[in-house]
Amino acid sequence: MTGPSTVQASEPDVVPEFAYRRVTRRFRSEADQEFVALNDVDLEIESGSFVCFIGPSGCGKTTLLNMSAGLLPASGGSIHFRGEKLKKVNTSVGFITQHDNLLPWRTVEKNIGIALEIQKVPRKERRRRVAEVIDLVGLTGFAQRFPSQLSGGMQKRASLARGLVYEPSTLLMDEPFGALDAQLRLNMQNELLRIWERDRKTIIFVTHDLDEAILLADRIVVFGTRPGRVVHVEDVPLARPRDLAELRLDPAYGEIWERLWKLLDHSSPAEEKS
Numbered sequence: 001m002t003g004p005s006t007v008q009a010s011e012p013d014v015v016p017e018f019a020y021r022r023v024t025r026r027f028r029s030e031a032d033q034e035f036v037a038l039n040d041v042d043l044e045i046e047s048g049s050f051v052c053f054i055g056p057s058g059c060g061k062t063t064l065l066n067m068s069a070g071l072l073p074a075s076g077g078s079i080h081f082r083g084e085k086l087k088k089v090n091t092s093v094g095f096i097t098q099h100d101n102l103l104p105w106r107t108v109e110k111n112i113g114i115a116l117e118i119q120k121v122p123r124k125e126r127r128r129r130v131a132e133v134i135d136l137v138g139l140t141g142f143a144q145r146f147p148s149q150l151s152g153g154m155q156k157r158a159s160l161a162r163g164l165v166y167e168p169s170t171l172l173m174d175e176p177f178g179a180l181d182a183q184l185r186l187n188m189q190n191e192l193l194r195i196w197e198r199d200r201k202t203i204i205f206v207t208h209d210l211d212e213a214i215l216l217a218d219r220i221v222v223f224g225t226r227p228g229r230v231v232h233v234e235d236v237p238l239a240r241p242r243d244l245a246e247l248r249l250d251p252a253y254g255e256i257w258e259r260l261w262k263l264l265d266h267s268s269p270a271e272e273k274s
């Protein structure tokens, strides 16, 4: 069942968080050939929703996130953020990438507070906000540690806290838990869901993991390759709060999983070649 690539906000007069209109991005390859990395993306992301982007490697998921953050212009089409055409860096979003990028010479507290320092938020206010997010991600007691003194999961928590501290209403997350082992990953997913259920930020979350996408998302956008494009949008009407162990027993979960798995299979580069 391949649905339309355009997702309408449920109420027509509500301005979506992001509206992508025929967004195309071209790059030059190493051989100096121009190629289309992302073709004709038509999509709307509702405010307060949790949306996952899933698809094979190289289908343009990161490219679309970079464009949503205003870090990369579109080659064609337009992106509107809350009704305004995006023309420069989108300072309303928090961007959490695959790599932690924590600065090794700064403590957890100072790593998390860096954006507030740049914004010249007064010291007292800064300390209060940093302490609050440290608590929120479960790092209480670790504020004075350096990144090398933290476990991998704690480093992820610290980078999540850094993305949350300046209170963006929107989070763009590019495979943030990809490198974690299964147990840590589950903990971080639960942590993120808890934060999202509390604040209802809009979250766009890129993942390769179908279970992760179904566990987290209200809506899953499936990308295909050659050229990168949206091939399907799936609503995930499963009740919340969700527990992966329980979800897996739910026939509705199985139906969504199988439908998306087939789509992902068909859009893999290996299959397209054959």
Ligand SMILES: Nc1ncnc2c1ncn2[C@@H]1O[C@H](COP(=O)(O)OP(=O)(O)OP(=O)(O)O)[C@@H](O)[C@H]1O
Pocket: 027, 028, 029, 037, 055, 056, 057, 058, 059, 060, 061, 062, 063, 064, 228
């Ligand atoms: N700055 C760039 N210059 C040239 N090509 C690029 C650039 N950025 C991305 N690409 C190419 O565009 C295509 C899409 O890349 P992108 O990183 O968006 O894919 P992705 O779906 O996020 O992949 P992955 O899941 O592996 O992270 C790839 O072929 C990639 O090599």
